[in-house]
Amino acid sequence: MGPLFFVCRGSQKMSKRFFRQSKEKLIEAILLLAASSSIFITMGIVGILVYESVQFFREVSFFDFITDTQWTPLFENPHYGILPLLSGTLTTTFVALCVAIPLGTIAAIFLSEYASHRLREIVKPLLELLSAVPTVVYGYFALLFVTPLLQKIFPDLPGFNMLSAGLVIGIMIIPYVSSVSEDAIHSVPMYLREGSYAMGATKMQTALKVVMPSAISGIAAAYILGISRAVGETMVVAIAAGMQPNFTFNPTQPAETITAYIVQVSLGDLPHGGLGYRTIFAAGLSLLSMTLVFNIIGHWLRKKYREVY
Amino acid sequence: MSDIKKIIAKHKRWDFIFSIVGLVSMFGALLVLAVLVGDLFLDGLPRFSKDFFISYPSRFPEKAGILSAWVGTIAIMTVTACAAIPLGIAAGIYLEEYAPKNWFTDIIEINVSNLAGVPSIVYGLMALGLFVYELDLGRNILTGGLTLALLILPMIIIATREAIRAIPQAMREASYAMGATKWQTTRHHVLPYASPSILTGIIIALSRAIGETAPLITIGALTFIAFLPQSPISTDFPFISFEWIKEGFTVMPVQMFNWISRPQEAFHFNAAAAGIVLMSLTLLMNAVAIVIRYRVRKRIKW
Numbered sequence: 197m198g199p200l201f202f203v204c205r206g207s208q209k210m211s212k213r214f215f216r217q218s219k220e221k222l223i224e225a226i227l228l229l230a231a232s233s234s235i236f237i238t239m240g241i242v243g244i245l246v247y248e249s250v251q252f253f254r255e256v257s258f259f260d261f262i263t264d265t266q267w268t269p270l271f272e273n274p275h276y277g278i279l280p281l282l283s284g285t286l287t288t289t290f291v292a293l294c295v296a297i298p299l300g301t302i303a304a305i306f307l308s309e310y311a312s313h314r315l316r317e318i319v320k321p322l323l324e325l326l327s328a329v330p331t332v333v334y335g336y337f338a339l340l341f342v343t344p345l346l347q348k349i350f351p352d353l354p355g356f357n358m359l360s361a362g363l364v365i366g367i368m369i370i371p372y373v374s375s376v377s378e379d380a381i382h383s384v385p386m387y388l389r390e391g392s393y394a395m396g397a398t399k400m401q402t403a404l405k406v407v408m409p410s411a412i413s414g415i416a417a418a419y420i421l422g423i424s425r426a427v428g429e430t431m432v433v434a435i436a437a438g439m440q441p442n443f444t445f446n447p448t449q450p451a452e453t454i455t456a457y458i459v460q461v462s463l464g465d466l467p468h469g470g471l472g473y474r475t476i477f478a479a480g481l482s483l484l485s486m487t488l489v490f491n492i493i494g495h496w497l498r499k500k501y502r503e504v505y
Numbered sequence: 506m507s508d509i510k511k512i513i514a515k516h517k518r519w520d521f522i523f524s525i526v527g528l529v530s531m532f533g534a535l536l537v538l539a540v541l542v543g544d545l546f547l548d549g550l551p552r553f554s555k556d557f558f559i560s561y562p563s564r565f566p567e568k569a570g571i572l573s574a575w576v577g578t579i580a581i582m583t584v585t586a587c588a589a590i591p592l593g594i595a596a597g598i599y600l601e602e603y604a605p606k607n608w609f610t611d612i613i614e615i616n617v618s619n620l621a622g623v624p625s626i627v628y629g630l631m632a633l634g635l636f637v638y639e640l641d642l643g644r645n646i647l648t649g650g651l652t653l654a655l656l657i658l659p660m661i662i663i664a665t666r667e668a669i670r671a672i673p674q675a676m677r678e679a680s681y682a683m684g685a686t687k688w689q690t691t692r693h694h695v696l697p698y699a700s701p702s703i704l705t706g707i708i709i710a711l712s713r714a715i716g717e718t719a720p721l722i723t724i725g726a727l728t729f730i731a732f733l734p735q736s737p738i739s740t741d742f743p744f745i746s747f748e749w750i751k752e753g754f755t756v757m758p759v760q761m762f763n764w765i766s767r768p769q770e771a772f773h774f775n776a777a778a779a780g781i782v783l784m785s786l787t788l789l790m791n792a793v794a795i796v797i798r799y800r801v802r803k804r805i806k807w
Contacts, residue, residue, distance in 0.1 A: 328716075333783060
């Protein structure tokens with residue numbers, strides 16, 4: 197075996213290592229590209245919405261957009277005031293929260309403080325199912341089951357109303373509220389509870405006066421994520437709340453939300469590039485900004501409670 | 506002494522009442538789910554027959570069926586799964602195993618969690634502006650599938666990350682000690698252990714996509730389709746054809762929405778029947794996911 201042999205083997209080893217390293221680098225680059233795709237999606241969403249909205253606001257003044265109380269973009273005498281859509285969105289969201297916050301919070305406290313391990317393992321996934329049901333099925337339920345039921349109690353209730361849509365959305369977002377709240381409650385350290393029990397407090401006193409206050413920022417985050425879900429919910433309101441812009445905060449009235457308006461326009465056949473077509477992007481941008489604000493507050497609060505312990 | 510006993514009894518009573526309230530509110534919510542399922546079955550079951558599955562939509566409610574809708578759902582889901590699963594897993598792997606701690610990684614992380622909170626209809630608007638008009642892909646199965654893929658991508662990324670994070674560091678160190686590279690460690694050690702949890706996340710994400718209606722309406726899913734897309738298998742060489750992705754479509758939730766919004770009551774029964782199919786699908790997928798998650802937790806103890 198001459199020295200040449202070792203040189204050859206060495207270079208073979210070198211080239212093998214080189215191959216291996218470049219393969220690793222290539223894989224890392226592909227994975228990085230995949231991870232960056234989320235940024236491209238955001239850029240796509242924001243880019244399209246802003247691009248179309250800018251063209252919209254060239255023809256409609258921003259002041260009119262946020263102060264006019266009529267939204268009639270497809271009529272002879274068009275008005276472009278977002279307020280009626282906003283009132284519809286806020287009213288349905290409010291009704292939904294009246295259902296989801298009490299039920300979701302109590303369920304979270306019950307599951308983490310009272311329920312046995314067994315019960316928890318069974319009930320938790322079942323509760324999660326509430327948010328797995330397709331929203332169009334919830335819409336069916338709101339329009340054809342909840343509304344007739346409510347009409348038996350309030351005979352004057354119109355067939356389309358924000359009340360039944362809001363109630364059903366509330367049921368739908370219970371898992372969002374309860375699971376994030378439960379997370380927060382769960383991360384409260386055991387010694388706080390033990391301290392409270394040692395002072396002779398009952399379970400309820402401990403849960404409401406010691407555990408809840410300690411977990412409050414996490415619970416608030418849960419509420420805010422719930423709000424952002426309710427604001428963005430589309431099919432339930434499109435089906436059950438009627439599709440008439442109506443500047444009112446009365447839940448027994450029919451009204452249109454921002455999301456339902458987008459659906460309504462999409463169902464018709466608006467020509468691409470017209471002002472009517474651009475209204476849905478302006479509406480979408482308003483919706484995105486609202487949910488973005490809620491999401492940022494929610495994440496900030498969640499981060500806060502994670503840091504405490 | 507008797508005062509103290511009274512106070513204790515009072516507190517215990519309140520404690521009991523509170524636990525009852527908790528139980529009632531929890532089961533109240535579940536009761537609503539049961540009522541919803543019951544209502545759907547009551548309304549929809551009479552419409553269930555073989556014909557319902559093999560008929561096109563029709564003006565006559567008793568003749569209408571969901572053939573084009575379920576075929577469309579399968580076609581859309583195929584595109585969605587093919588696009589979202591590899592991309593989501595790759596992104597999750599990068600963020601958990603490769604990403605350096607710097608501002609770019611931070612941006613991606615914040616971005617993914619924010620995307621998960623964006624309302625689905627906004628994805629629809631983006632797809633309408635970008636895919637349909639700017640890129641001129643048309644209102645077809647490809648566009649619809651890609652839209653839903655973008656929608657569930659954050660869910661898959663988050664599920665992948667959580668699954669990978671649960672793998673103890675010792676597994677990786679053992680692999681590195683044997684001289685494995687980073688990718689070999691990830692591919693042969695981390696991913697196999699994480700795969701059941703990733704699968705759970707994928708199933709749940711796909712079950713969301715199946716029920717998603719709003720973004721597909723926005724990009725212009727048709728509600729009346731009386732034809733099927735071309736078969737992906739052709740008789741000529743190369744025997745596989747991708748023509749089907751360029752065709753118009755409807756899916757089950759859109760079909761159901763169309764039937765709900767008609768005034769005639771007979772169509773509502775069709776909607777309920779379609780709703781049963783849709784519900785069964787999503788509940789079944791969620792059940793599978795729960796079973797997998799449960800078994801993983803039972804089997805693996807680090």
